[in-house]
Amino acid sequence: MAHKKKPEVSVVIVSHNSQVMLPLCLEALRQQVEVSLEQVIVDSGSTDTRYLNRLQKRYPFRLIKIDNIGYARANNMGYKALTSQSEIVIFLNPDVVLPYDYCRKLQKGMAADLSSAVVSGMLVGFDANRRRPSQYLDSTGVFRSWYGRWYDRDQGRRVADVKRSRQYLPAVCGAVFACRRTALEADNGLVFDPDFFLYKEDIELSLRLRERGWSLLFDPHLIAYHARGWQKKRSEVSWLLRKIAAQSEVILYRKHPSPYMVWAMCKYLLVRWAGV
Structure with a gap:
């Protein structure tokens, strides 16, 4: 009798009225090659969750329904619900589409740099109406201006005009926050600080990991597509x-x-x- 392969990557998605993009996100996860996945979706207060019940018949995820408790708390709940001990955990926005080989490349990136708690890459914009990538970047890492404002580097620039090399980042955009599980163990399940309802929880976690001596690696060969409305x-x-x-x-x-x-x-x- 064949044994089911143990998950090598765990994915936590927090949804809130995400019926437009979540099906595309899940389909992209199903098409990941050479990597087995564990998937948990935490729905945080959607006005209508019937679409999630329909998706659950097609895609292999566990569903948790809660009130709108905030992005950080919902992600923590999803993390605690994971049953596998896969070394890589991706906190993924429902409006992100991953190329078929993303998780395979992510594994290689994690294995090549054991000092990195997070491996991130190029986030390219995604046109939800046309269901295809845009020609513009969403983020190549999160940086801080001289006066203190945090911003997504290269946001709004044409993809063809930007060339970046592997480097360590000050912070990582939370749309695709791929972590090494061992770097999260010190927090006893509270990965994201629950004091943040929305926004900046990814930067706070980035700073906390760096304070512990971990690095945040940017790999330009990792490309994902993000449909957030930054425009x-x-x-x-x-x-x-x-x-x-x-x-x-x-x-x-x-x-x-x-x-x-x-x-x-x-x-x-x-x-x-x-x-x-």
């Missing part, structure tokens, strides 16, 4: 989301003390009281 003008983003983002930045610098707190507080006050 929106700031005026089109709701005041509530802008407030949450500014508040998360204050929390970040409270946990990792820095003179950049001045920038974070100014931004938060401007958003809260001036609606900027």
